[in-house]
Amino acid sequence: MNALLETFIERKDELLSATLTHIGISLTALLIAIVITVPLAIWLVNHRKVGEVVLQITSVLQTIPSLALLGLLIPFVGIGSTPALIALVIYALLPIFQNTYVGLSEIDPALEEAATAFGMSRLRRLFKVDLPIAMPIIISGIRSALVLIIGTATLAALVGGGGLGNFILLGIDRNNLALTLIGAIASALLAVIFSGLIRMLQYMKPKWSLGIILTLCLMIVGGTIYEQYQNREETVRIAGKLGSEPDILINMYKELIEEADPNMTVELKSNFGKTSFVFNALKSDEVDIYPEFTGTVLDSLVSVPESLDASQLSPEETYQEADKRLKEQFDMTLLKPMAYQNTYALAVRDDYAKDHQLTTISDLKAISQQVQAGFTLEFIDRDDGYKGIQSLYDLQFGDVASMEPSLRYEAIGNGDIDITDAYSTDSQLEEYHLKLLEDDQQLFASYQGAPLMRQEFYDDHPKIVEALNQLAGQITEEEMAKMNYAVNVEEKDAQEVAHDYLVAHGLVEEGD
Template identity: 50%
Template sequence: MFKQIEEVLRTQSGQIWQAIGEHIAISLISLLIACLIAIPLAIALMNHHRIAEFFLQVAGVFQTIPSLAILGILIPFVGIGTVPAIIALVIYAIMPLFQNTYAGLTDIDPSLEEAATAFGLSRSRKLFRLELPLAMPMILSGLRIATVMIIGTATLAALIGAGGLGTYIILGIENNNNALLLIGAVLSAILAIVFSALIRLLERVHFTKRGVIVTLCVFLIACGAGAFKYFAPSRQTITIAGKMGSEPEILINMYKDLIQQESPKTKVVVKPNFGGTSFLFKALESKQIDVYPEFTGTVLQAIVKEKGKTPHNPEVTYKKAKTALAKDNQMTYLKPMAYQNGYDLAVSRSFAKKYHLKTISDLAKVGDKATAAFDPDFYHQADGYPGLKKAYGLHIGTVKTMESSIRYEAIADHRVKVVDGYTTDPEIQKDHLVVLKDNKHFFPPYQGAPLMTTTFADRHPEVKRALSKLAGKITTTDMQKMNYDVTFKHEKAATVARHYLKTHGLLN
């Protein structure tokens, strides 16, 4: 475990620092906006108790809504990425900031208020000379609570393509990689502890009017520095995004290299681990990104939601997907690569050798002697195990359902003989598994190809020319090996992608 963590820290230090920067920036922007809303509101309502109680109740209700639900509600209105993440974090931070500021301002000794009035202090002078300095410890306490809450919740921003340390937590869960999971979780905890400690130091300071102003200025400057990354103007770029995992990251780096070779002056930005299919497609529609790799079967099943079974002929599937995207979504779908990232059944090498297994039909003959670990979805859905039973007459003796991230561990430890998976999974190479041929072409084809809006494609013909070079290239074995190099040898996806392009004469 510690060796894995050391390896990841050594090989991915640049990406980790970038994730930390994204996490801090999102957190500071959210905290700034929450402060600008909650603190002035508490000051305005400090003498209007009934209205203040109403706002406290409303803020309390928002606290009870799960953060994922808030993100899901926001996506149709503001898209994906940084904006919905910041809005969700602001909603969560308002409650402690408003509550503590209001409590600090309303718990001041009435005799002090009377003395200030007797001395002829104006409303603004009394606020800055008496009320805010006395309430500042409570305000900072609310700020500390909100900061810790924001930093912890910001890990979910990775689910909608906003980056941050949550990327490592999600990748760790999906790939059963405890090293990535611990790096993301521990660094998030360290950030929360560091920022909490800094605010605790401020709580010990005696605040005068000047102290209040200086503290606010320092805080605003820090938040402004974090916000600069997101709101500073930048020159036109081409943004390429990919789903979670090593394979999409390899592909988007290939796209980047090919585009920059075709058009050296073009600035290309890649966004790996941007989210799932629906998030990426919405980002493409809203022009938050320009290109991303998508699979033909996924287009028909999850995006255009074609009724009926997906065709088993890869060319027919691609043509249907391309036509539907052009007609319904005004999208351009370039020709796919050779390999397919679809379902497969894999068996241990010893089991395959013992029973001479090469195809799923061969497995059907000895299915009663096998034990299998299947993903819960694969075990239940029609294009998984139930469909295989009908198509091949396959009946496996014992089937256990396991999360996709641990079923490969089960076959590596010889606890099972058969697992479901995807044809390009790097574990196939790592554990020396044998992928059984789908000799009846049961599984639908999943070939990857660049997807972009037709408007973008017409405006950038050089991008179409560059990415079309990948059509019909990259075999299943090639992609398996590249995934293995990134996942288990810890090579950088950009390095692996460039090596393939140069080796196959696609990059000068």
């Protein structure tokens, strides 16, 4: 409980910002869903066959898994709040449409006939008879939709949409239960509060209740759009992938840029998402800079000839090849890399390595069928991951499970698995007493980190380029591992850790 309270106090500003973003996304989705479904249901009440078809379509749409839906949307609309918003609208269609359609369909025909007998026009009958009778059911559908939206909106964090999901993802990534609980509790409280507010509207006059819902949604949406418009042109946006290491690096970038130009405003988007999400955000001008790795560029981001084997390139050759192809294919520039290698590796517990006399990956051949492996999905699917291990080393482990990055370390620490994929600078190597096996067949390519940006941004911001180039050739593997350990295990703030490094190496002044 003390840890939860301390984390809440320490991150109250971040929590407020994430909560407002969460509310903005949720109410925007609700407003769009209402505008789509309520008029559609009103029209289809008199076209029952078409209405039943639409009802079935909205039911089918709601069965699509949220992760799959986000994945389908990203190629068309990029990442950020847009795919999250579209997904939330899709999930909100069924409860609002169904309740509006059913509420209007089940009005007593005798009431309709009486209203017609009194000479009411169709439009007047709708607003004076039909909607007032059906309004409690319609509001109930809106209430169900909003609760569903608020809960599902946590997934926006997976595609850089922000919100309370950032706390949950960060908590999982850093094995910090307090962060995860804060995100989950805040999301649940929002659902309860807004559910209660909408329930109160069920007992108000229809025109007041619907008017209040629309006005509130419009105010939130308008405020969000205005804020984004105001900040869009004045801010350098730096994103980082999931994890402590990108978080440390982007804080270094921020401090170096502000040191070079005190008038520059820098906005950090930490834990923005996985590689494809952040790269797409850079392509679509949603962010300006993010730290990328040379080996990742060649393996995942650019097209390379089949004859090119990145694992056979030197670190300098890997960088040159990555930068060249980024320029040719995406008009992007990768600045000069830092010194350390954050390459893939296979890790086992120290005692397991000792018991089975493991030093290299090839040593696993003798016990491969007994090995229980736990790898990330990305590693399992990569040619320089498990696929490469199978082909180059001729290794097929007895059991291979896919796991989230942060969970695999806990699993190997508990003895649930025997081996996992790792990065050579991960703090968990020390935390869980793990040994890296030597890549004796040279499967893994060189992975040096460097700032990635669009060529246009590079040309327009020479001061920023000069500031970031101060990190070229800096930071050893040992230094990066220690900084990761300070954030993940000692629970120090990434900004503090980044600042301490820059001060210790004379890149910024102590008091900055």
